[in-house]
Amino acid sequence: MAIIVNLDVMMAKRKISSGELAEKIGITQANLSILKTGKAKAIRFSTLESICRVLDCQPADILEYREE
Amino acid sequence: MNAHTKSARLTLCLTFLILIAVIAAAVTLPWLTDWYICKTGRNKELRSVIMTVCYICLPAALAALYSLIRLLKNILDGEIFIHGNVLHLRLLSWYCAAVALITLAAGYFYLPFYLVGLAAVFFTLILRVIKNVFAAAIEIKTENELTV
Numbered sequence: 010m011a012i013i014v015n016l017d018v019m020m021a022k023r024k025i026s027s028g029e030l031a032e033k034i035g036i037t038q039a040n041l042s043i044l045k046t047g048k049a050k051a052i053r054f055s056t057l058e059s060i061c062r063v064l065d066c067q068p069a070d071i072l073e074y075r076e077e
Numbered sequence: 078m079n080a081h082t083k084s085a086r087l088t089l090c091l092t093f094l095i096l097i098a099v100i101a102a103a104v105t106l107p108w109l110t111d112w113y114i115c116k117t118g119r120n121k122e123l124r125s126v127i128m129t130v131c132y133i134c135l136p137a138a139l140a141a142l143y144s145l146i147r148l149l150k151n152i153l154d155g156e157i158f159i160h161g162n163v164l165h166l167r168l169l170s171w172y173c174a175a176v177a178l179i180t181l182a183a184g185y186f187y188l189p190f191y192l193v194g195l196a197a198v199f200f201t202l203i204l205r206v207i208k209n210v211f212a213a214a215i216e217i218k219t220e221n222e223l224t225v
Contacts, residue, residue, distance in 0.1 A: 040225045050223040 013073040016045050016060070023064050034059035082153065089149045096142045103135050123187060130183040130190065134176050141172035158214045166211060170204035173197050 020030060031041040036056060043049050044056075057068055064070075102109065110124050110131075148165040151157070177197035184191035 036225060043223060044225045048223060049225050050220045052225050056225050 011074055011077050013075050014044055014047050014049070014071060015073055016071050019064050019066055019070055023066075025064070030060075030063060033063045085149055085152050089146065089153065092142060092145050092149060096139075096146075099135070099138055099142065103132070106131055126183065126186045130179060130187075133179050137172040137175045137179075141169050144168045144172070158211060158218045160215065163208055163211045163215065166204055166208035170201050170208060173201040173204060177201055 020027070027038055027041055027045070031038045034041075034056065036059075044052065052072075057071070060066075060071060061068060106128055110127050113119075113127070114121060114124055144165045148162055148169075151159065151162055151165075156162070174197070177194050179194075180190045180197060181194035184194055
């Protein structure tokens with residue numbers, strides 16, 4: 010997929026674990042894993058908003074477009 | 078047990094009954110054919126045509142019933158939109174198409190076979206549409222499951 014999810018990079022910068030982030034944004038760890046591994050087909054605006062709020066970042070810090 | 082499960086169980090029971098009926102008809106086909114020819118007063122040569130066509134269609138009918146039973150069991154197990162069910166529906170449509178081909182060809186010797194052939198063609202088309210709907214539903218379900 011041409012959209013790359015850099016969530017793990019952002020999580021490392023903010024020194025936050027998967028479990029903690031999942032709990033704070035209100036999704037399951039399994040869903041967070043789907044997002045982190047790039048298996049996700051789509052992301053809800055509400056989820057993106059929660060991630061940005063918790064990690065104090067912009068959507069562009071998490072999502073990146075790379076030509077295949 | 079909800080209405081959906083009850084309906085699927087009823088369909089499964091009816092499928093088993095039809096399977097038994099098909100096997101019984103296959104075993105007693107020579108007598109059934111004799112009785113039919115005697116009752117309708119038709120040419121005795123028709124006996125071999127009817128028997129040949131029925132026995133050629135028998136494997137397809139049995140395989141179709143087997144696929145239907147597997148499909149219904151998957152539905153009862155809650156596995157509805159899976160690739161296995163699409164395969165079963167595809168196989169069912171091919172078995173119907175095979176029966177359609179055989180009976181349409183046999184219609185040359187005995188006209189009522191044309192009716193069976195046309196019904197089989199119609200069933201084939203319906204099954205192909207349902208198969209395509211299932212395939213599209215699996216895609217939507219996968220996308221929905223992978224939306225975070």
